[in-house]
Amino acid sequence: MAVYTQVSAELLADFLARFGVGELVSAKGIAEGVENSNYLVETTQDRFILTLYEKRVSAGDLPYFLSLLDHLAAKGLPVPPAIKDRNGNAIHELAGRPACLIRFLPGVSLSHPTPAQALAAGKAMGAMHRAVADFDGFRENSMGIATWQPLLDRCGDSLNQIAPGLHADIAFALGDLMATWPAQLDTCAIHADLFPDNVLMLGDRVTGLIDFYFACTDLRLYDLAVMHAAWSFDATGRDYDAAVGDALIEGYTRHYPLSDEERAAFDDLAAGACIRFTLSRAWDWLNTPVDALVTRKDPLAFWRRLRVYKPALAARLESLS
Amino acid sequence: MAVYTQVSAELLADFLARFGVGELVSAKGIAEGVENSNYLVETTQDRFILTLYEKRVSAGDLPYFLSLLDHLAAKGLPVPPAIKDRNGNAIHELAGRPACLIRFLPGVSLSHPTPAQALAAGKAMGAMHRAVADFDGFRENSMGIATWQPLLDRCGDSLNQIAPGLHADIAFALGDLMATWPAQLDTCAIHADLFPDNVLMLGDRVTGLIDFYFACTDLRLYDLAVMHAAWSFDATGRDYDAAVGDALIEGYTRHYPLSDEERAAFDDLAAGACIRFTLSRAWDWLNTPVDALVTRKDPLAFWRRLRVYKPALAARLESLS
Incomplete structure (x- = not known):
């Protein structure tokens, strides 16, 4: 930035x-x-x-x-x-x-997308996944699930400076998730970081998809889960906007209907997105000087989203109490 | 930035x-x-x-x-x-x-202006000074000569971390300068910071003068002296480009001929500019964390310019030896 x-x-x-x-x-x-x-x-x-x-x-x-x-x-x-x-x-x-x-490309990144805008953005992701059906490039996800445990280890107990018990809680949630991770779902080239920042819009129209520098081959539905977690909450991760979240999925399914298996796996994938961004933000947080002229993004903003995707698990976590 | x-x-x-x-x-x-x-x-x-x-x-x-x-x-x-x-x-x-x-405004800020570009920029400053003849606004120069001694005092002995003897040397040079400062020269509204950054150009044409947030009422010729010190040296302040410096003055005089008294005072005013930017950069240097994501500008880059404007004085300074 x-x-x-x-x-x-x-x-x-x-x-x-x-x-x-x-x-x-x-x-x-x-x-x-x-x-x-x-x-x-x-x-x-x-x-x-x-x-x-x-x-x-x-x-x-x-x-x-x-x-x-x-x-x-x-x-x-x-x-x-x-x-x-x-x-x-x-x-x-x-x-x-x-x-x-x-x-x-013209267009602006929204801070507070409406459901109509989320619908358009979801459609754009669905169209993107359709369009890569014949794309034969391959790139490992450098921030994929295989990297989360090593990143957790590198962050170490310093995580507890961010919230009491955070290290043990992430370890627990990650163990839970890895046991059920739906690795059998379809893969394709995904954006992997389609936050509102990376979608340019004019009114309700998508004019640009940008910043593909995390793009990789990974679970297709994980891309939608990242987008869902990024778009459907306020900046603190406390308030969930179901209308925006539903519109994203509705827009996506106009191009790519979801199977029952995919719908069942969605919350796991979204919880994975929460862990991925909690860990990367925590790492940046712990390694950015307080007085540096960059905004440190609150790692807990993604951690708190677990309350929506994994309420039973979240209720057991000290760091979310 | x-x-x-x-x-x-x-x-x-x-x-x-x-x-x-x-x-x-x-x-x-x-x-x-x-x-x-x-x-x-x-x-x-x-x-x-x-x-x-x-x-x-x-x-x-x-x-x-x-x-x-x-x-x-x-x-x-x-x-x-x-x-x-x-x-x-x-x-x-x-x-x-x-x-x-x-x-x-269109145009780009140059990093290495040519004499032809300096001529155009000097003319633009001359035209600007002509144009403010009937401008009746007044603002004290918040970075004028009256502020340099207090700023030197605030920087204190920490200056010697930048170069051995720097505090005493600036005090000496400033005392020397205040004794001869040509305060009787004409004043007007000046830009006071017309570095190449703040002049937009297309080819040899000035398309914009920007960033007037140091503008104030002060010696008209001091504005040209600041510009001369800012434009006529490489970034380290070691190499003086006389062709650029001469072109700035030549361009300026197309609108505003200089009197003999003004020509005689020019080096004092330019030395003042050197002290002003050495002090403000030194203050920023001493108060910017090393790991902040902003470029700290070398305070000595302006101090070294004294060798051109005040060679006899500079030869006596430990910090320039």
Whole structure:
């Protein structure tokens, strides 16, 4: 959420010349996305997002991400394709970083989506999953269920600084979940992080799906579960908005009906999403200096969502009492 | 250089409705300017910069800044006027902060201006000083010479952590300067911070003068001296580019010829600029945590410039040895 790598106007003008997209008119560093540096760039022809990939995105994963963007854009999804230079290359180096020039999409990220907006976003995810049926890229989920126990171990007892008993409670919930995880469900290329931040909208219309840098091959329904957990609660995770949650699922099923087995597994997958974001936020929380100029996101905001997806379990947890 | 106050898309859409400038299409938090929060906002009609004023800008000073912008824009200078709402108000409150909607200007800030670009920028400053001849606003320079000794005292001996002997050296240089400060020269409304960051250009043309939040009433020539010190050196302050420095002065004099007295005083004023930015950067340096996600600007980068403006003095300073 900051600009980590500065790109001078002079360097940027030279960079743009590789693409034949017009002359540089304006460039503003923007605070957006995961830990990359982003510029909103205007040329005499069009507007773009220039992304320089910082440490969280591995350069080796970029071909996967970009081929997924290309695939989805070609299928008519509102996904910004990376621009290729005169030699057909989309992945570049700029200021010592891997860099891509991506088409700008209009629209705003909502803070408080309405059910009508959630319906549209759910439909967009369903359409995305339909569109990847013939996408043959593969990427392991670097934040998938296999990584949660090791991340829990790395966080260690420091978790109890966040809430009393949190370490033991996450261990318990995770053990419970791993015993019932529906690994037999369908997999496909998923976004894995489709928070409201990553959906651009104008009114009730989805104009952009962005920030695919956690995209991977994993359970299709887990993608919807992440979205459900991200969209259907207030920022503290205390208030559940069932109308928004139901609309997401309703929208999704317009493209992809859910089987009884999938409906039965949904709460487990959503609980998994809660654990995944609790752990990653807790790790960031424990490793971000208090006085750093970034907002530390409350790890408990996702933990509290367990009360909706796993009420019986949540009632037994000291950290949620 | 960060977005300190988050404004939701929903709140922003409501805010824009006060102005009659069209519907919200896009909003991106941008990393720009002094410690304010800025958004690049696009509507169905136009583009704007939304600024929310954080602690460094006093709400009481906003009427001065905005009337200066209006005055300069009305005179045809490339200065972005603040947009007035349907009731004629330019100063608003948004998300608990004073806020203004300012017209977006094209152009990029240069990192390595050429002499031709410096000539244009010098001309723009000269034109700006001509244009304020009938501007009757007054604001004390909150970073003027009267504030340097108190700021030096507040920094104290910690300055010697930055360079051995720095505290005593600044005290000595400042004493020297105060004895000869040409306070009798003309005053007017000045920008007081016209670094390359704050000049937007397209090619050799100035398309915008921005970030007037240090503007004040002070010595007219001090404005040019600040610009000269800011533009004519590499980032470390070691390499002086006389062609750029000369072009700035040459451009300025196209609108405002300098008297012999002014030419004789120029190095004193530039040395003052060096001390002012050394002190403010040193204060920020000493008070910014090392691990904060903002770039701490090297205070010595301005201190080293004394070697050009005051070579005999600089030769006597331990901190520059």
